[in-house]
Amino acid sequence: MVKRIVILGSTGSIGRQTIDVIKRNRNAFDVVGLSAHKNIGLLEEQIRELNPIVVAISNERAAENLRARIERKIEILVGEGGIQELAAMPEGDLVVNALVGSIGLDPTISALKAGKTLALANKESMVVGGEIVTKLAARGETQIIPIDSEHNAIFQCLQGEDVKDVVRIILTGSGGPFRGCKLEDLKDVTVEEALAHPRWKMGPKISIDSATLMNKGLETIEAHFLFGIDYNAIEVIIHPQSIIHSMVEFRDGSIKAHLGQTDMRIPIQYALSHPKRLPSPLPSLDFSEIKELTFEKPDIINFPCLKYALEAGKKGKTFPAVLNAVNEEAVNAFLNRKISFPAILHVIREVLDSHTPLEVRSIGVLKEAENWARQRAKSIIHELT
Ligand SMILES: NC(=O)c1ccc[n+]([C@@H]2O[C@H](COP(=O)([O-])OP(=O)(O)OC[C@H]3O[C@@H](n4cnc5c(N)ncnc54)[C@H](OP(=O)(O)O)[C@@H]3O)[C@@H](O)[C@H]2O)c1
Structure with a gap:
């Protein structure tokens, strides 16, 4: 059966990659809803290409602009309420929340209340509203499938397992563009330098979070709520090659790791196709080309945001x-x-x-x-x- 997909934040980095996955798998997925904030030009292109039933945008002026560009009839919802309505639209089966920031929380709640499967990239939903969101997901028939590569990796490692057997979650991170630097050396770094992530090409906010290591902190809180794991059993480890996307250790000493190309379309596709798998256009990992897989402790002296986040999570x-x-x-x-x-x-x-x-x-x-x-x-x- 074709899954009907709603993409919140379709013009962003995750949104665009989700559309790429869908375009490669037209007989598995159909787009029924899209949302954008400022990028009306790209939204217009996406509407022409994907033919959704409903779209949501942030304000009335942008809506007017869009109405003037699109000749066919399409429902245009406006404002934060419009995104929430889109997330709950009856024609959608699975909602991809690819919004950035805590603006994503209310749509996450709307999607879950409406019984949708939620493919969650918007980690801020979990960080801000983790207690409420997880209770809501547990109450209904719904499921949250994480898109964040680390959480998607853990989710995959946990398939067929009992979470009670987990003794440790090992969240990997590349260390960001300033790995090895001292804080006093970072006084004059430019926005461009901070945005230049060594492994992943992402939106601006998460790129800066990766440079400060706050991203690993937010991910620790996200993992705590998503998998119901105590903070003391979540360890962050820096793995600059970004080949291992995360690991889970079980009480018998076995450790499962998820490996793959550094490409968000892999976790996005899995979140959309779960519980099935679909073929990928990406080349297989060539292990003879990978010279080393290295690991080191995160530097919380020069990058204390990780520590601040852990403190906040534990409190x-x-x-x-x-x-x-x-x-x-x-x-x-x-x-x-x-x-x-x-x-x-x-x-x-x-x-x-x-x-x-x-x-x-x-x-x-x-x-x-x-x-x-x-x-x-x-x-x-x-x-x-
Ligand atoms: N990018 C990655 O590789 C990656 C990996 C793991 C997790 N994530 C998580 O995924 C989420 C999205 O990240 P991203 O990198 O895709 O961000 P992004 O490129 O900045 O895209 C954000 C999307 O949200 C929309 N948006 C921004 N502000 C909005 C507002 N106030 N109201 C409504 N819509 C708004 C944007 O619309 P316009 O473009 O039209 O302005 C865009 O469609 C974040 O929570 C991030 O932490 C991202």
Whole structure:
């Protein structure tokens, strides 16, 4: 049966790669919904090529612009409510959440409440709302299939296993573009240098998160919620070749690893085709070409964001939501050339240190904590500029 796919954030890096996978497997997948924020030109192209039933965009002006470009009748939803409606649309079977940032949380919740299978790239949904999202997924008939390469790897290692037998999850990471550097050497790095990831070509926000190692921190929190694993049983290890995408150790001493090409279309395709597998156009890994697979501990002295994230995750309550919100603000300020690369860490530390946590009883509490963190972050950034 053809799976009907909704792609939230179809114009981004994951969104575009999802479309590439779908185009190669037209008899397995059909696109019924798309969403974009600013890139109306690309959305127009995608509509012409994929013929979705509904699209969502961020504001009325962009909607008007799109209506003027598209001659055929198509439903255009607007604003955050529009993305949530798209995520729950009755014609969709599987929702790919490829939005960036905590804006992805409400659509994640909408998709799960509507009983959709959720292929989740938007890790911020899990970091901010992990408690609520996992309860929701456990209550319904729904399933979350992670797209993030590490979590997709762990998900694959756990097929046919009992999670009670897991003693350790080993999250691998490349170390980012500044691996081996000292923090004091990073004062003058440019946005372009920070965006130049050695292994993966990704959107700007996750590229900066990879450079600070915050990405591994967010992924640790994501893994904790997705797989129900204690923080003490999740280890981050730097593996610069990015061939092993993550590993799971079981109580009998066996370790399963997931290996593959460094290409997000592999985890995306698996998330779409699960529980089946489809052929890949990528070349097989040539082990005789891989000279070495190396591993080292992450450098949390010069890249303390990983430590900050672990602290926030372990403290729980509203700390992960605050961590994510201040990180989004600080990364944005760096990308807009308002603050230096090391200032990202400073802003995050200051905000976390002044947070009084609350129990996560509702989405409202999370939003309140996020708003507080964003305001606090903006005023610190303002003082720095
Ligand atoms: N890229 C990767 O290789 C990769 C790997 C693992 C995990 N992830 C995760 O996947 C998610 C997406 O990452 P990405 O690299 O694909 O990001 P990206 O290239 O920046 O794309 C983000 C998408 O979200 C849309 N968007 C941005 N702000 C929005 C807003 N305020 N309202 C509605 N839509 C908005 C963008 O629309 P416009 O383009 O139209 O503005 C775009 O379609 C992130 O959570 C990231 O951590 C990414």
